[in-house]
Amino acid sequence: MSDNGQQEKLKAIPAMDIILNSDWVKSWLESLGRIRVKRIINQELSLTRQKILHDDEFIFSFDSFKDSCLSSFAYSLSPSLQRVINAAGVIIHTNLGRSLIAHEAIKSMSEIASSYSNLEYDLKAGSRGQRNSHIEDLLCALTGAESALVVNNNAGAVLLALSALAKNFDVIVSRGELVEIGGSFRIPDIMQLSGANLIETGTTNRTHLFDYERAITENTRMLLKVHPSNFRIEGFTTAPERKELAKLAHEKNLIFMEDAGSGLILNPEIINLPANCGEISIKSCLEQGADLVTFSGDKILGGPQIGGIVGKKKLIDSLKKYPLARALRVDKVTLAGFESTMRLYSRGLYDEIPTLKMLRLSPEVLKSRADLLAEKLSQKINADIHVIEIEDAAGGGSCPEIKLSGYGVAIKHKNFSAGYIQKLLRGLEIPILCGARDDEIVLHVRTLQEGDDEIIIKSLEGVINV
Numbered sequence: 001m002s003d004n005g006q007q008e009k010l011k012a013i014p015a016m017d018i019i020l021n022s023d024w025v026k027s028w029l030e031s032l033g034r035i036r037v038k039r040i041i042n043q044e045l046s047l048t049r050q051k052i053l054h055d056d057e058f059i060f061s062f063d064s065f066k067d068s069c070l071s072s073f074a075y076s077l078s079p080s081l082q083r084v085i086n087a088a089g090v091i092i093h094t095n096l097g098r099s100l101i102a103h104e105a106i107k108s109m110s111e112i113a114s115s116y117s118n119l120e121y122d123l124k125a126g127s128r129g130q131r132n133s134h135i136e137d138l139l140c141a142l143t144g145a146e147s148a149l150v151v152n153n154n155a156g157a158v159l160l161a162l163s164a165l166a167k168n169f170d171v172i173v174s175r176g177e178l179v180e181i182g183g184s185f186r187i188p189d190i191m192q193l194s195g196a197n198l199i200e201t202g203t204t205n206r207t208h209l210f211d212y213e214r215a216i217t218e219n220t221r222m223l224l225k226v227h228p229s230n231f232r233i234e235g236f237t238t239a240p241e242r243k244e245l246a247k248l249a250h251e252k253n254l255i256f257m258e259d260a261g262s263g264l265i266l267n268p269e270i271i272n273l274p275a276n277c278g279e280i281s282i283k284s285c286l287e288q289g290a291d292l293v294t295f296s297g298d299k300i301l302g303g304p305q306i307g308g309i310v311g312k313k314k315l316i317d318s319l320k321k322y323p324l325a326r327a328l329r330v331d332k333v334t335l336a337g338f339e340s341t342m343r344l345y346s347r348g349l350y351d352e353i354p355t356l357k358m359l360r361l362s363p364e365v366l367k368s369r370a371d372l373l374a375e376k377l378s379q380k381i382n383a384d385i386h387v388i389e390i391e392d393a394a395g396g397g398s399c400p401e402i403k404l405s406g407y408g409v410a411i412k413h414k415n416f417s418a419g420y421i422q423k424l425l426r427g428l429e430i431p432i433l434c435g436a437r438d439d440e441i442v443l444h445v446r447t448l449q450e451g452d453d454e455i456i457i458k459s460l461e462g463v464i465n466v
Ligand SMILES: *Cc1c(COP(=O)(O)O)cnc(C)c1O
Pocket: 153, 154, 155, 156, 181, 185, 226, 227, 228, 229, 230, 259, 260, 261, 262, 295, 296, 297, 306, 307, 397
């Protein structure tokens, strides 16, 4: 195509001023503001120019340009971060916000957010207080630790501990534990950032106590054990017992730190996980000799996003004083939610914590929920609907090899493929994420929340009964 043809087509595109003064734009100027409206129109204009320049078949139509602008306006009006329904059966879904926060915790978050608080004020003494004081006793009581500190997240907790305690010194880690979590937390990278030297020891599948022993030099400051949260190496494997590592570290005057990741407060059996699930409580880590343990707040612990560090008072005291602690400090709303979640643990109210409740749901309960949902769906939807046994997962890098037996509702449509229905469900006002197998979609009931059934039924009616 000649340049002339393109020039003609480009000229057909209306100018910004004319578009901005059009009737169909007026109401959007009010609801979105002039700056955002202009940005959207600019994006649409440049998209149109690109099409003219690169697609010879493209014919500019004002009506379709207008439609495209209108749908972008409408899209920009709704918040970007929005609620979704998790019918995928993964409880601590990393991409869907990990743990849900307990109602009681939300209540205190809301109260602390909207009022002044004693965040850093000691009401008894009438003087300055510490934000960490609100959770320290609770965390110590629940984990048996001498001292505790919370920061923004677990990556921050590990970074803080390494920087404050081992900068310019050697930290020994087994080659089987040089993990990457969620694509952005990588032990070698965090180590480098902290200024500590990573000394790898052993092999990917087998690391012995003597591997650690041989790696220790005068420059060694710490032995670090990292929980392989999201994977397991199977077969011919070995790693020294935690107690042995602790003994070795203490004989050599080193710190033994464990990055536990998931933040298990209770013993695994209490939350329906087999004792051999590979997860171990923070309390047990400390009992077996760890000087410091780091963990996330929003994985299996079931609270808001924090990073916890518990252990020896002397070590925690130096972390508290280290300037990075200030940069990683937790905000008051999160702190309120975390304290409230800890209090639920203290009172034994485990089923008030959504993550724990979902883990503890029995197959019988799940089956009756699935039966009920299937029955309600059958009355409204024209498709093949049946209840099936399925496997759910804890997710969030906790017990990757443990499958939780669950139930789901499978829906097969005679014309629509499962992938197509999944796509339609993702595009709804309240998007629904579900599984699929054998070209039928599968709604896992374990991760559905109160009221989700009704939304799912209405949505599927709209999507399928067309
Ligand atoms: C999840 C995890 C992290 C990262 O924790 P965030 O809270 O996401 O920062 C670090 N280490 C281990 C072992 C983990 O499982």
